[in-house]
Amino acid sequence: SFFRVLDKKIAELKQKKSLLEQYKKGVVQKLFSQELRFKDENGKEFPKWEKMKLATIGKFYAGGDLDKLDYSKSEAEIHIYPIYANGMGEGIYGYATTFQFKENCVTVSGRGNLGYANARTKKFNAIVRLIVIEPKDFINPKYLEEVINQTKFAIESTGVPQLTVPQISSYKILVPSLNEQKKIANFLSAIDDKINRTENQIQQTQQYKKGLLQKMFV
Numbered sequence: 001s002f003f004r005v006l007d008k009k010i011a012e013l014k015q016k017k018s019l020l021e022q023y024k025k026g027v028v029q030k031l032f033s034q035e036l037r038f039k040d041e042n043g044k045e046f047p048k049w050e051k052m053k054l055a056t057i058g059k060f061y062a063g064g065d066l067d068k069l070d071y072s073k074s075e076a077e078i079h080i081y082p083i084y085a086n087g088m089g090e091g092i093y094g095y096a097t098t099f100q101f102k103e104n105c106v107t108v109s110g111r112g113n114l115g116y117a118n119a120r121t122k123k124f125n126a127i128v129r130l131i132v133i134e135p136k137d138f139i140n141p142k143y144l145e146e147v148i149n150q151t152k153f154a155i156e157s158t159g160v161p162q163l164t165v166p167q168i169s170s171y172k173i174l175v176p177s178l179n180e181q182k183k184i185a186n187f188l189s190a191i192d193d194k195i196n197r198t199e200n201q202i203q204q205t206q207q208y209k210k211g212l213l214q215k216m217f218v
Contacts, residue, residue, distance in 0.1 A: 057133075
């Protein structure tokens with residue numbers, strides 16, 4: 001009976017996470033189709049969105065080689081700067097003693113899960129040709145992450161599919177005013193925080209159950 005209660009709790013948390021993810025997906029579609037618009041502090045409409053080439057919104061780089069870094073697979077006293085590689089989620093590979101890129105850049109996966117963007121809030125390193133965008137002052141990093149994740153990239157590479165800096169920089173995105181970008185970014189970040197907190201609750205409850213089972217059958 002006790003474990004049924006735990007299983008029910010885990011199932012409810014997973015359902016909550018799924019609903020939050022569906023809610024975010026629907027909101028994002030409405031935001032980027034401009035069906036849903038924010039207003040300024042005086043209740044007025046923000047300026048019209050502009051269509052811009054990604055090449056014009058910042059500087060582009062490709063991640064370097066791992067062997068040039070003094071690194072560890074886990075965070076340690078001197079290994080404090082994250083190393084990111086291509087892939088979903090954080091894409092964390094390890095930690096280095098130095099950093100290549102400043103905070104508030106956006107990484108875009110050029111291999112594997114192509115086109116997956118992630119705004120980075122701390123100094124970091126990038127490897128295995130992970131694309132890094134250093135946005136200009138009129139671009140909010142979180143907004144850029146979200147708009148890139150809504151962009152469908154046509155991969156033209158032969159052999160192993162990959163997304164390159166010349167390919168991605170030629171695409172166009174819709175760019176609102178910086179203030180509207182911030183409102184969009186803050187709103188979506190709040191949903192992301194709820195999703196992450198729910199995922200943490202799922203993991204904690206699963207670990208709690210696992211620990212109890214181990215103790216019961218020792």
